[in-house]
Amino acid sequence: MRSSNKHEIIESMKKRPHLFILGAGATKATIPNGDKNGRQSPVMDNFLQEIGLSDLLKEVILETQSNNVEAIYSELVENPKYINVVTEIENGIVSHYQQMELPDSPALYDYLILSLRKKDCIATFNWDPLLIQAYNRVNKITSDLPEMLFLHNCVEVGLCEDCKRFAPFHNKICPECGKAYKMPRLMFPTKNKNYSQDIFIQDQWRVLDYFLQNACIITIWGYSAPDSDLDAKDMMLKAFSKTFRKLDQIEIIDIADKDILANKWEPFVQETNYHLNIHRSLLDTLISEFPRRSIEGYTKRYVEGWWGNSTLTLKECMSFSKLRQLFEPLILNEKNNNYNVI
Numbered sequence: 001m002r003s004s005n006k007h008e009i010i011e012s013m014k015k016r017p018h019l020f021i022l023g024a025g026a027t028k029a030t031i032p033n034g035d036k037n038g039r040q041s042p043v044m045d046n047f048l049q050e051i052g053l054s055d056l057l058k059e060v061i062l063e064t065q066s067n068n069v070e071a072i073y074s075e076l077v078e079n080p081k082y083i084n085v086v087t088e089i090e091n092g093i094v095s096h097y098q099q100m101e102l103p104d105s106p107a108l109y110d111y112l113i114l115s116l117r118k119k120d121c122i123a124t125f126n127w128d129p130l131l132i133q134a135y136n137r138v139n140k141i142t143s144d145l146p147e148m149l150f151l152h153n154c155v156e157v158g159l160c161e162d163c164k165r166f167a168p169f170h171n172k173i174c175p176e177c178g179k180a181y182k183m184p185r186l187m188f189p190t191k192n193k194n195y196s197q198d199i200f201i202q203d204q205w206r207v208l209d210y211f212l213q214n215a216c217i218i219t220i221w222g223y224s225a226p227d228s229d230l231d232a233k234d235m236m237l238k239a240f241s242k243t244f245r246k247l248d249q250i251e252i253i254d255i256a257d258k259d260i261l262a263n264k265w266e267p268f269v270q271e272t273n274y275h276l277n278i279h280r281s282l283l284d285t286l287i288s289e290f291p292r293r294s295i296e297g298y299t300k301r302y303v304e305g306w307w308g309n310s311t312l313t314l315k316e317c318m319s320f321s322k323l324r325q326l327f328e329p330l331i332l333n334e335k336n337n338n339y340n341v342i
């Protein structure tokens with residue numbers, strides 16, 4: 001390969017995005033002891049008990065033996081007799097998540113968002129507002145932050161169906177037409193996940209497709225391999241497929257047993273030529289070694305053949321002023337269009 005040609009390939013590679021895909025485990029890891037007020041992020045099994053709504057089920061007769069809220073909801077939705085119970089469950093879930101708040105000191109979501117840039121993307125399956133709260137906190141340090149996608153909607157998203165625009169739900173009113181924002185629907189029956197009728201979700205998945213095709217690194221955090229959700233399964237197969245995208249590296253962050261994880265991801269991993277790393281924590285991944293420079297660092301090491309180490313790595317900070325200080329050298333360089341690893 002001519003050296004100028006190789007140089008061009010390396011430079012164009014560095015411009016590719018880093019895509020993060022977040023599941024329930026990511027929020028759990030961000031607030032391991034509950035949120036600011038001790039509120040937990042529930043999991044799908046035992047969900048109604050955890051958020052104090054299990055009494056609602058005393059009024060209904062269910063066929064499903066499952067404790068999974070999606071299974072229960074899917075069955076209730078099909079029975080017109082239970083329309084009020086369905087509404088109460090929907091409202092209870094929204095209200096639980098709307099009250100969730102990040103603790104005051106920097107949390108993993110703050111580190112994650114600040115460690116990526118505008119060309120990158122975080123796509124989450126979570127309904128909670130914590131990612132958006134973190135975005136607003138680190139936005140005070142720099143506005144060059146990743147795009148965020150909410151693949152199953154989020155309680156902090158407000159939607160104007162007339163103008164087809166969305167904004168933070170707490171802004172309340174659409175500035176174009178003056179109508180109140182609607183919160184996109186959170187729950188869909190599993191048998192018939194009619195996402196195609198939801199313009200917000202449709203738009204989010206369309207953008208995700210761009211990132212799946214172009215990402216140089218995909219990191220999947222706290223998300224179990226999907227079995228029942230067909231859209232999600234299709235998306236994962238795309239993410240791992242070498243025919244769909246020129247695959248470089250996949251990282252998985254999960255605290256489950258390594259053998260269980262390896263089994264679970266086996267059908268996907270074959271496609272990647274085993275370019276897969278499994279980590280226990282966000283702080284062990286490429287963004288931690290190369291914050292705001294993950295693709296640059298990866299390219300420098302694995303394509304250009306660099307043997308050095310980054311001198312600026314992610315570490316836990318007790319305050320936002322410490323976090324700002326840590327990132328300052330990188331952000332200063334960015335003002336001069338310098339995105340080199342330091």
Ligand SMILES: [Zn+2]
Pocket residue numbers: 160161162163164174175176177178179
């Ligand atoms: Zn509007």
